[in-house]
Amino acid sequence: MLLVVDVGNTNMVLGLFTDDVLQHSWRIRTDYSRTDDEYAMLINDLMNFSSIQLNNIDAVIISCVVPPVLDALRRMTVKYFATEPYIVSSDMNTGMDVQYDNPAEVGADRIVNAVAAYQRFKCSLLVVDFGTATTFDYINGDGDYCGGAIAPGLGISADALHAQASKLPRVEIIAPPVVVAKNTVNSMQAGLLYGYAGLVDGIVKRMKREVGGNPVVVATGGLAEQIAQASESIDEIDPLLTLKGLLYLYKLNLSN
Known part of the structure; x- marks a missing residue:
């Protein structure tokens, strides 16, 4: 079985593939302080709930934006799965030309x-x-990665509103029942959700105008469903999407 691991700043998503089919997936909190042994125990517990043994894993691929967690997961993979993990980086063969000033960024x-x-x-x-963070990335018709934009995530915006305004919960x-809300909670929800949808629509519109054509807009991530509505x-x-991408990159680099 292939274990794919997507580590973000807030959450970590794990998936188990057998013969290109996703069998199980889990979402847990990213903890910068966990050791390699603690991650192994946590993954073992998740797998036990699904009646899967740790020794069924024969390959691991990791995408990680948190260096301390990546180090722990690399050690865990070597120690408990007896294999070196595939690590997504600018050095990995992705089959995609990254047209960025510094691809490593x-x-x-x-x-x-x-x-x-x-x-x-x-x-x-x-x-x-x-x-x-909310990221916007443009891929042209030839499959080249051409860059994009980064905005504060919706969760960060909500946390900042609560932290910086003493009376806001x-x-x-x-989604609130109306945009013209009659109480503080619904007012905040309206501002956050519809304001953020406006941000998304505005950036997408500007990007489409800049690159030309009508690129397909694909959303992923924990809040994709709410924003898309x-x-x-x-x-x-x-x-x-990310788990599928990790599967593809594993197969691409395995063949090489």
Whole structure:
């Protein structure tokens, strides 16, 4: 079995593939302080709930934007799975030309998403990933990664509103019944959700005008469903895009 691991600043998503089929996936909190042994125990517990043995894993690929966690996961893989993990980086063969001033600056998750989206659609694309930060990435019709934009994530915006305004509570990020709200919680939800949808639509519109054509807009990430319902520009939602991209990159580098 192949274990794919996508480590973001807030959450970590793990998936188990057998013969290109995703068998199980889990989302856990990213903890910068966990050791390699603690990660092994946690993954073992998750797998036990699904009646899977740790020794069924014979390969691991990791996309990580948190260096201390990457170090722990690398040690865990060697120690408990007796194999070196595949690490997504600018040095990995992705089959994609990264047209960035410094390709090493591009987050591993952005490259994985770009590869996965292009392999699925085979056309020009804008990939929007709603994570701790919200990233917008453009892939041209030839499958080249051409750059993008980074904005604060919706969760960060909600946390900042609560932290910096003493009378504003922490709110669940869901669609309120109306935009012209009658209470503080709904007012915050309206501002966050619809304001953010406006941000997405505005950046997508500007990107489309800049690159020309009509690229397909694909959304992924934990809040993709909520934002897509309020957005006028998202064409497709794929919550498993990053895991699929990791599978593709594993197979690509295995053959090489």
